[in-house]
Amino acid sequence: MDGQEMRLLRSLAAAGVRYVPRAVAATPAPRPAEGATPAVPAATPPAAAAGPRAIAGAVQPSLFGARKAAEPEPELAAVAEGVLRCVACGLAKTRTKAVPGEGNPHAHVVFVGEGPGADEDRTGRPFVGRAGQLLDDIITKGMKLRREDVYICNVVKCRPPGNRVPAPDEVAACADWLDRQLLAIAPRVICALGSTAARRLLDTERSLGALRGATHRWRGLPVVVTYHPAYLLRNPAAKTPTWVDIQRVIELMKDP
Numbered sequence: 001m002d003g004q005e006m007r008l009l010r011s012l013a014a015a016g017v018r019y020v021p022r023a024v025a026a027t028p029a030p031r032p033a034e035g036a037t038p039a040v041p042a043a044t045p046p047a048a049a050a051g052p053r054a055i056a057g058a059v060q061p062s063l064f065g066a067r068k069a070a071e072p073e074p075e076l077a078a079v080a081e082g083v084l085r086c087v088a089c090g091l092a093k094t095r096t097k098a099v100p101g102e103g104n105p106h107a108h109v110v111f112v113g114e115g116p117g118a119d120e121d122r123t124g125r126p127f128v129g130r131a132g133q134l135l136d137d138i139i140t141k142g143m144k145l146r147r148e149d150v151y152i153c154n155v156v157k158c159r160p161p162g163n164r165v166p167a168p169d170e171v172a173a174c175a176d177w178l179d180r181q182l183l184a185i186a187p188r189v190i191c192a193l194g195s196t197a198a199r200r201l202l203d204t205e206r207s208l209g210a211l212r213g214a215t216h217r218w219r220g221l222p223v224v225v226t227y228h229p230a231y232l233l234r235n236p237a238a239k240t241p242t243w244v245d246i247q248r249v250i251e252l253m254k255d256p
C-alpha cells in the first residue's frame with residue numbers, strides 16, 4: 001500500500017467508509033454500475049465459467065478503482081486457456097479459432113475492439129487483417145510504440161458469422177473474459193474501438209459520437225472512445241478525429 005492509498009484510506013475511514021481488503025478477492029463482489037454485465041451462464045463448463053472473482057489472489061475492483069495484479073501473466077494465461085475451450089455462447093459453434101487477445105501483460109494501454117473477423121478467426125490473433133494493419137499504424141506511427149508494447153483484445157472472443165455485430169447475449173456471455181483481462185492488466189487507459197466496445201465498457205446505449213471527446217471510467221480506469229479501424233477504412237475522413245482521441249490516450253498513458 002503506497003502513501004497515497006494510505007491517505008485515501010484514512011480519509012475514507014474518517015468518513016465512515018470501510019475498506020474491502022484484498023484478502024476477500026475470491027469472494028464474489030458486486031459489480032460497479034458502469035461495468036455491469038451479466039455473469040457467464042450457469043450452463044458453461046466449470047473450467048470455462050470461472051469469472052474474475054473466482055481466481056484466488058486475482059485483482060478485484062476496490063474503492064480506488066481497478067487494482068493491478070502483481071503478476072498479470074498467470075491470470076491472462078488462464079483467461080486465454082479458458083477462452084480456447086469456452087462454449088458459453090453460440091459463437092463457439094461457428095468459430096474456427098477463438099481469439100483471446102495478445103500483447104504486453106504490463107501494457108499502459110489496452111485496445112478493445114468488437115470481435116474477431118475472418119483473418120482473426122483463421123489465425124487466432126486479434127487485429128491482423130486490414131483493420132489490424134491500420135491499428136498497427138496508429139500504434140507505431142501515431143503513438144511511437146510497438147505492437148508488443150500494448151495489449152489488444154475484443155469484446156467477444158469468437159467471430160460472429162459474417163462479421164455481424166455480436167448479440168447482447170453473446171456480449172454478456174463473454175463479459176467475464178474481458179473483465180478479467182482488464183482487471184489483470186489494469187492499464188493506465190483503455191481505448192474502446194467502436195461503439196460495441198464503448199457501449200459494453202460504459203454500459204450505455206449512447207452513440208459513439210456522443211461518447212467521444214471525454215474521458216470515461218470503467219471500474220476506475222480511464223476509458224477513451226474512438227472509431228474502430230474498420231470504420232476508418234471505409235471513412236478515411238474520420239482519421240483526423242481519431243488522432244485527436246489517440247492524443248488523449250497518449251496523455252493518459254503518461255505517469256500519473
Ligand code: SF4
Pocket residue numbers: 083086087088089090091092098156157158170173174175177
Ligand atoms: S464468444 Fe466468448 S462466451 Fe462465446 S464461446 Fe467465444 S469465448 Fe465463449
